[in-house]
Every structure is written in C-alpha cells, then in structure tokens.
Amino acid sequence: MKKFIFIFLAVLIVFGCQELDLVPENQLSDGSLWNRSEDFEIGVNLLYPSIGVHQNDWDSDIAFADGPNSTSNGSRVAPATSNFYNNSYRDIRRCNFLIDRAIANGFEDDRFVAEARWFRALFYSRLIAAYGDVLFYTVTLDPTSGALFNARTSRAIIVDFLIQELKEIAPLLPLQSELPGAELGRITRGAADALRARIALFEGTWIKYHGSPGDANERLDEAISASLAVINSGEYELFNYGPNRDQSYRFLFMEVGNDSREQIVARRYDELRSIEQVAGDSRYTITRKMADMYLCTDGLPIDQSPLFGGRALMTSEFQDRDPRMGMTIIIPGSFTIDRLDQDGTGQDFPQIVWDESLYDNYKYITEFYADATGQIAVYFYHMLRYAEILLIYAEAIYERNGMITDVELDRSINITRARAGMPSLTNAHVSSNGLDMITEIRRERTIEFVHEGFRRDDLRRWRIAEVEMPMALMGVQFAGTEFETATLPDGSLRYPDPPAMDIDGNIIVEPASQRSFNPARDYLEPLPAEELVINPNLRQNPNW
Numbered sequence: 092m093k094k095f096i097f098i099f100l101a102v103l104i105v106f107g108c109q110e111l112d113l114v115p116e117n118q119l120s121d122g123s124l125w126n127r128s129e130d131f132e133i134g135v136n137l138l139y140p141s142i143g144v145h146q147n148d149w150d151s152d153i154a155f156a157d158g159p160n161s162t163s164n165g166s167r168v169a170p171a172t173s174n175f176y177n178n179s180y181r182d183i184r185r186c187n188f189l190i191d192r193a194i195a196n197g198f199e200d201d202r203f204v205a206e207a208r209w210f211r212a213l214f215y216s217r218l219i220a221a222y223g224d225v226l227f228y229t230v231t232l233d234p235t236s237g238a239l240f241n242a243r244t245s246r247a248i249i250v251d252f253l254i255q256e257l258k259e260i261a262p263l264l265p266l267q268s269e270l271p272g273a274e275l276g277r278i279t280r281g282a283a284d285a286l287r288a289r290i291a292l293f294e295g296t297w298i299k300y301h302g303s304p305g306d307a308n309e310r311l312d313e314a315i316s317a318s319l320a321v322i323n324s325g326e327y328e329l330f331n332y333g334p335n336r337d338q339s340y341r342f343l344f345m346e347v348g349n350d351s352r353e354q355i356v357a358r359r360y361d362e363l364r365s366i367e368q369v370a371g372d373s374r375y376t377i378t379r380k381m382a383d384m385y386l387c388t389d390g391l392p393i394d395q396s397p398l399f400g401g402r403a404l405m406t407s408e409f410q411d412r413d414p415r416m417g418m419t420i421i422i423p424g425s426f427t428i429d430r431l432d433q434d435g436t437g438q439d440f441p442q443i444v445w446d447e448s449l450y451d452n453y454k455y456i457t458e459f460y461a462d463a464t465g466q467i468a469v470y471f472y473h474m475l476r477y478a479e480i481l482l483i484y485a486e487a488i489y490e491r492n493g494m495i496t497d498v499e500l501d502r503s504i505n506i507t508r509a510r511a512g513m514p515s516l517t518n519a520h521v522s523s524n525g526l527d528m529i530t531e532i533r534r535e536r537t538i539e540f541v542h543e544g545f546r547r548d549d550l551r552r553w554r555i556a557e558v559e560m561p562m563a564l565m566g567v568q569f570a571g572t573e574f575e576t577a578t579l580p581d582g583s584l585r586y587p588d589p590p591a592m593d594i595d596g597n598i599i600v601e602p603a604s605q606r607s608f609n610p611a612r613d614y615l616e617p618l619p620a621e622e623l624v625i626n627p628n629l630r631q632n633p634n635w
Contacts, residue, residue: 125192125193125195125196125198126196128198128201128202128203131189131192131193131198131201131203131204131207132203134185134188134189134203134207135189135203135204135206135207135210137185138182138185138186138206138207138210139276139359140358141178141182141210141214142213142356142357142358142359142472142474143358143472143474144358144472145472145543145544146455146472146542146543146544147375147542147544148541148542148543148544148545148546148547149375150162150163150547151163151546151547151550151559151560152378152380152546152550152559152560152562152564153377153378153380153381153384153537153541153546154375154376154377154378154381154541154542154546155375155376155378155447155448155564155600155601156375156376157375159601159605162547163560163601163606163607164601164605164606164607165606165607165608165609165613166607167617168617168635169617169618169619169620169631169635170617170619170620171619171620171621172619172620172621173619175217175221176218176618176619176622177619179214179217179218180226182210182214183211183214183215183228184228184231184232185207186207186208186210186211186214187211187228187229187230187231188231189203189204189207190204190207190208190211190229191230191231193207200263201263202263202264202265204263205260205263205264205278205283206264206277206278208256208259208260209257209260209264209278209282209283209286210278211229211256212253212256212257212286212290213286215227215249215253216253216286216289216290216293219246219249219250219294220293220548221615221616222615222616222618222632223243223246223615223632224243224244224245224246225243225244225246225249226241226243226244226626226629227243227244227248227249227252229252239626240626240628241626241628242628242629242630243628243629243630245304246294246303247303247304247305250290250291250294250305250310253287253290254287254290254291254313257283257284257286257287257290257317258283258287260283261280261283261284261320262280264278264279264280264282264283265277265279265280266279266280266281266324266326267279267280267281267326267327267352267355268326275350275359276350276357276359276471278356279326279355280324281321281324281326281327281355282355282356282475284317284318284320284321284324285317285318285321285355285356285475285479285480286356286475287313287317288313288314288317288318288321288480288483288484288487289475289479289483291310291311291313291314291317291487292310292311292314292483292486292487293548293552294310295307295308295309295310295311295313295314295487295490295491296311296486296490296552296553297552298310299311299490300552300553300554301554301614307490308491311487311490311491312491314483314484314487315484315487315488315491318480318481318483318484318487319484321355321477321480322480322481322484322502326352327352327353327355327477327480328352328353328477329353329477329478329506329507329510330342330343330348330351330352330353330354331510332347332348337414337512338418339510340414340415340418340510340511341418341419341453341454343473343476344454344455344470344473345455345456345457345458345470346457346470348470348471348473349470349471350471352477353473353476353477353478354471354473354476354477355473355475355476355477355480356473356474356475357471357472357473357474357475358471358472358474359471375452375542376441376445376446376447376448376449376450376451376452376566376600377419377420377448377450377452377541378448378450378564378565378566378600379448379450379564379565379566379567379597379598380562380564380565381450381537381541382408382416382420382450382567384534384537384538385412385413385415385416385538386412386413386513386534387399387411387412387413388411388412388413388512388513388514389411389514390513390514390516390520391524392526393408393412395524396411398410398411399411402567402568402572403571403572403573404572404573405423405424405440405572405573405574405577406422406423406424409422413511413513413538414511414512414513415511415538415539417453418453418454419452419453419454419541419542420450420451420452420453421439421441421451421452421453423439423440423441423449423451424438424439424440425438425439426438426439427439427453427456427458428458439451440577440585443586443588443590447566447590447598447600448564448565448566448567448598448600449566449567449569449574449598450566450567452542454541454542455470455542457470473543478507478539478540479540481502481503481504481506481507482503482504482507482532482535482536482539484499484502484503485499485500485503485504485532485535486532486533486536488503489528489529489532490529494518494528495518495528495532496518497517497518500515500516500517500518501515504516504532504535507535507539508535516531516535533549533553536549537549551614554614556608556610556613556614557608557609557610557613560606560607560608560613561603561606561607561608562603562606563593563599563600563601563602563603563606564599564600564601564606565593565597565598565599565600566590566597566598566599566600567597567598568595568596568597568598569586569589569590569592569596569597569598570589570592570595570596571596572596574586575589575596609634611633611634612632612633612634612635615632615633616632617631617632617635618631618632618635
C-alpha cells in the first residue's frame with residue numbers, strides 16, 4: 092500500500108524586493124531601510140518554514156521505522172555537527188536581527204516584530220528541551236564578539252525570559268478570527284498563549300521529576316493560565332468533519348483539516364511563506380504497546396474490560412475499542428483508497444516488508460485524488476492544535492494539585508474523548524475501577540498525538556524513559572491466530588515467512604537486547620563536538 096506524508100522536495104521563499112539571504116547575515120542592514128511594517132513582514136516570512144514537520148514517533152517506544160536506529164539502541168555518539176543545532180541558532184540570529192532593527196527604528200510594537208519574537212521563543216524552547224542549558228543571545232552579535240564564547244545560560248533563566256516575552260507579545264498579535272483569508276497561517280495571539288502553555292508544562296514537569304532548579308508549581312500555574320487563555324478566547328474548537336463526523340479525528344490530518352478552527356499553528360504550504368511539493372511514502376509502523384493503550388468503549392483498559400475481543404482474528408482486537416485505534420491503524424482487510432493508482436478502493440492488509448509489527452499506519456493518509464496537475468496530499472502539519480491545549484490544561488492541573496475535578500475534566504480531556512466517541516473520564520470511574528488518574532491523562536495524550544512527535548519528549552520530561560525505552564518492541568500475536576493461516580486469493584499463505592516471535596507467538600520487532608536508554612546520559616542530547624572545539628566554555632552534557 093502506498094502512503095503519502097510530507098517530504099520536502101523544494102523550498103522557495105518569497106521576499107519581494109528584499110532578498111535577505113543574498114548577503115552575509117552580519118550585513119543584512121546594508122541597503123535596508125526598515126522604516127515600514129512591510130519590511131518586517133518580508134523579513135519574518137523567512138522564519139515560517141522553520142516551523143518544521145515531525146510526523147512520527149519512531150525514536151520512542153510506540154513506533155518503528157526502517158530498522159534499528161541509534162537513538163533507541165543507545166549506539167549513537169556525540170555528532171560532529173548538527174543541522175538542528177546550527178539551523179536553530181541561524182534562525183535565532185535572524186529573529187534578533189529583525190528585533191534589533193525594530194528597536195532602532197521605532198517598530199518595537201509592530202505586529203510582525205511580535206511574530207519574530209514568537210519564533211525566537213519557539214527556537215529556544217526546542218533547544219532547551221534537547222540540551223538543557225544553552226547559549227542565550229537576544230541581540231545580534233558581530234562575528235568577532237567575545238560573547239559568542241560565553242558559557243551556557245541556565246534553562247530557568249531562559250524560560251523566565253520566554254514566558255515573559257510571550258505574555259508581552261500576545262496583545263500585539265491579532266486574534267485568529269481577525270485574520271483575513273490571505274493571512275491565514277500567520278502567528279496569532281492564540282499562538283503566543285499556546286506556546287507559553289507548552290513551554291510551561293514541559294518545564295514544570297521537568298523540574299518536578301528531574302529535581303532541576305526552579306519552582307515546578309510556578310511553571311504549572313503558568314501552563315494552566317496560558318491554556319485557559321486559549322480556551323476562554325473562544326477562538327478554537329476541535330475539528331468536526333460534517334460529511335463523516337465520526338471520523339473527524341482522521342480527517343483532521345487530511346486536506347479538509349487545513350485551516351480548521353482546531354489549527355493554532357501549522358507548517359503551511361502557501362505562496363506567501365513557502366512553496367513545496369508534498370508527496371512521499373511512509374515507512375513506519377505502530378507497536379503493540381501503542382495498540383494496547385487504546386481503551387475499550389467502556390473506558391477500561393483491555394486487561395480489565397469484558398469487551399476486549401482477544402487476538403484470534405486479524406480484526407478482533409479492534410472490536411469495541413476507542414475509535415481512534417481504527418483511525419490510526421488500518422484494520423486488516425478494510426477497504427482503503429489506492430492513492431497512486433486511483434482505482435477506487437481495495438482491501439488493505441499489512442505487509443511485513445515495511446509494517447514490521449503488522450500494525451499498518453493510517454494517520455496522515457489522504458483519501459483525495461491528485462488534481463489535474465498531479466499535485467497530491469496538499470495538507471498542513473498541525474504543529475500546535477487546540478487538542479493539545481485541552482490536554483495541557485488537564486495535565487497541568489493534576490500535576491499541580493494532585494487531583495482534578497470532574498468539571499475540569501469536562502472542559503479538557505473529555506472534549507477530545509467525546510470527539511472520538513469515547514465515554515467521559517470521571518473520578519468515580521477511576522476510583523471504582525482501580526485506575527490511576529495521571530496514567531489515564533497521559534494515555535489520552537499519547538493516543539491523541541501518536542505520530543505527532545511528542546512521545547520521546549514526554550517520556551523524558553516524565554522521567555520514565557529509562558523504564559519504557561529499553562523494552563522490546565512487539566507486534567501482533569502471529570502464531571495461533573488468523574495471521575498465521577490467512578491466505579491470498581490463489582490459496583497461498585498471505586505471510587509465508589513467519590517473522591521472529593517470542594515464546595507466546597508475538598512478533599518481535601526489536602528485541603530488548605537491541606534497545607537501551609542510559610538515565611545518566613540520555614535525558615539530554617549531546618552537543619555537537621565541533622561546537623565544543625570552537626567554544627570550550629560550552630562543556631558537553633554529562634556522560635557524552
């Protein structure tokens with residue numbers, strides 16, 4: 092089965108009369124007047140492609156792609172260089188340049204300068220999540236400046252700055268509803284509050300579980316406040332696809348979900364900020380751990396629910412489960428559209444050659460044919476969406492208070508569950524069934540955001556990666572089930588070459604012996620070795 096996800100084939104940035112990349116960055120002011128708001132709009136457009144795309148969780152415990160990888164098996168070493176590191180500081184420099192010119196020319200409160208400050212906060216938040224303390228600059232430095240050789244700044248100091256920045260720029264940005272059609276996709280007030288909520292939750296839980304300097308409750312209060320600002324704005328709601336309402340979650344990640352009211356920030360494909368072809372072929376598979384996370388329709392885990400249908404048939408474990416399971420994993424034998432050949436629908440079965448677990452990914456797979464020009468899968472990557480804000484609110488409240496009321500659950504997690512067709516989560520349900528509230532809140536987050544690139548960071552901030560990451564990655568139960576005996580139309584076995592299995596007949600995608608997570612090292616990423624040569628004051632993260 093052929094699948095389409097984003098793959099970058101070309102990037103064209105439109106700058107009008109000011110082509111900012113044609114001269115060295117330390118000379119960007121040459122010939123530039125910076126005396127109109129439009130000048131800053133042209134400059135900030137350069138930053139939009141750096142919103143980025145992260146559509147998988149193969150570096151975690153819930154997905155797998157193209158064989159073992161050095162992130163999960165512990166074999167990686169500190170890289171000589173890093174595109175992520177270099178590009179982050181390149182883009183931060185661009186932000187600082189625009190902000191410096193705004194201050195020098197009286198445009199401090201310009202809307203597009205506020206966008207540049209938002210992007211700077213985004214880039215720094217990503218660096219902090221990866222490396223912890225990092226180099227911190229808020230002005231454009233000359234290449235000969237001694238400040239380039241500073242030591243790293245505490246993440247607590249940087250986060251204080253980012254949160255204050257996002258509070259200050261929010262009133263300078265328009266509401267989502269105020270954007271004209273030609274400006275859809277630009278950074279809004281909701282984007283400032285949403286990013287503040289994301290940063291505050293990450294840092295609050297990091298402090299709580301890692302014992303890092305800072306006040307975890309202060310950060311969690313910030314996450315609650317910021318998420319409430321988004322919720323109370325009335326600007327956003329979960330996507331509802333009218334023609335197929337009960338499949339709204341799946342259609343959100345297709346073309347019809349573009350610019351929906353759930354979208355807060357997206358990696359958008361348009362003429363104003365970037366032009367890209369978006370076609371590709373997915374090669375990642377979901378693990379048994381992820382499949383088993385989906386609750387039954389009575390709201391109970393599969394090991395407690397009488398509704399769980401077992402694994403004897405290819406489809407039995409999908410019965411009476413959270414509908415998002417069937418919107419994320421293709422139910423074997425279901426009819427899906429062949430998007431390349433455009434020959435209608437056909438029965439779809441997983442293939443061992445790339446669906447190693449035999450759980451075949453369905454998320455991001457379009458059902459819409461190519462247009463007359465051959466353009467396919469023109470849809471946006473939702474980098475920040477309203478569902479995340481709802482779940483940030485629920486998690487932050489519980490982490491802050493050690494409890495959450497049913498009213499608070501109803502204004503957050505139960506909204507995402509309702510869209511999926513699942514029963515509400517209540518304190519009585521948790522108590523009467525011996526469940527754990529924080530486990531259920533984290534379960535909902537994992538299910539809602541699978542393949543959106545959150546999982547590894549979540550395991551790290553919760554400080555459970557050392558437990559979850561070294562576990563073997565498993566697939567379907569193969570031996571003794573329909574998978575073992577299924578045949579093709581010609582009568583031959585559908586899976587003639589049995590995969591590697593454990594003693595219970597479950598597929599082993601990656602054995603525990605090939606997986607590793609060193610808690611003394613792997614909670615932070617290694618700085619590129621070349622940076623340490625250039626600036627010995629940086630110092631490498633522990634044990635790299």
